[in-house]
Amino acid sequence: MSRVSIAVVGAGNRGQAYGRFISQHPAEVYVTAVAEPHPIRRTRYAEEHQIPEENQFETWEDLLAQPRLADGIIIATLDDLHVEPAIQAMEKGYIILLEKPIAHTWEGMRLIAQKARETNATVLVCHVLRYTNFYRKLKELLDAKAIGEPRFVDHVEEIGFYHFAHSYVRGNWRNMQVAAPIILAKTCHDLDLFYWLFGAKCQTISSNASLVHFTAQAKPxxxxxxxxxxxxxxxxxxxxxxxxxxxxxxxxxxxxxxxxxxxxxxxxxxxxxxxRCVYSCDNDVPDVQTVSLKFSGNLEVNMALTAFSSEINRKTRIYGTHGELSADFAQGIIEIKRFGADTQVISVSSLVGGHGGGDVGLMHDFVHLLKGEGGQEGLTYLEDSLESHIMAFAAEQARHEQRVVDVNEWRSRR
Structure with missing residues (x-):
């Protein structure tokens, strides 16, 4: 198959990001249909991809009411609008690229996973960081035992002060009544990285979080x-x-x-x-959250997310039995200090595109999958991606109940 087709549900920020890849690879892939309630975005997307008028839909329900319109479908709606489109797309026989999180509730995620098993559907989840040159290099080093056996990880997600204000105070992810908790909506990327990089499952988890600054009490x-x-x-x-x-x-x-x-x-x-003033919004998302995780293989992980950083970045320090490693995602720098040896500094170039080139890598794999050519080893199939979500939901239970949660028990009971 030389050229494959895609339908797009949701022409907002993420739908446009994947659309840019499609526009840049017209010999491989094209868009046949779009569903988007915002008329300007829908019209612009249709013009950019030359979508016929009869395949421009206001709602996902209208698009999925049609016979199958493409080989694959991208579902890039907001968090609380993933379940029904995904289920109906599986029933129609689409191969699906599903924006993370899989769903904003555990029940929604369970329904999607159950339907995927019933229909034998192929669903990829947009854990784009696996597809970056940076984290692929980091995995290569860990697999080669560059610092021996990893024993302790200290990881910080710096959300960025303006990004947090935009998305989690004023924006679509500001309130957990309508969106996934931040540990799921944002940090499922990081939880997925732990599972993938170390090839281990979480055994126990605890978490603390607070919202202090973006409140009426803190208003100047x-x-x-x-x-x-x-x-x-x-x-x-x-x-x-x-x-x-x-x-x-x-x-x-x-x-x-x-x-x-x-x-x-x-x-x-x-x-x-x-x-709106950031001190006068209806937000309830923690501006700082810490998570302590124990993985199989006696790996201990401390993870934190914070609103209070000047840049958007992920910084990781890994302490192993034969050395230590620091990884700065934004700078593309990995520094290895093997005990008794000179420091090694590796500079990793990133592909052009969002998430350090991860968006491009993900779309390349999705297109290869649609062509029946398979994909890279790191493909984020639904079953694999469930682990990050399990950790996120378990962390939320741990922080609300202020206790350590046995993740193996949590997983088996659900």
């Missing part, structure tokens, strides 16, 4: 309800003016408005959720 004196009419806005790092009214015409501005002119952005901050 003189702060307004919206940034555009706030007395202290010039000295506030979370100012919506600073984040959205600037020279940037990409993410996160494209999430706020389709009109990227000054007037369009200003109006969005006057009227929309992204113009």
């Amino acid at each position: 004196k003189g702060a307004g309800e919206r940034c555009i009419d706030c007395q202290i806005e010039p000295r506030c790092p979370y100012s919506a003016r600073k984040i959205y009214i600037n020279d940037n015409e990409g993410w996160p501005v494209t999430v706020v408005t389709e009109d990227l002119s000054f007037a369009g952005r200003y109006k969005a901050l006057q009227e929309g959720p992204y113009g």
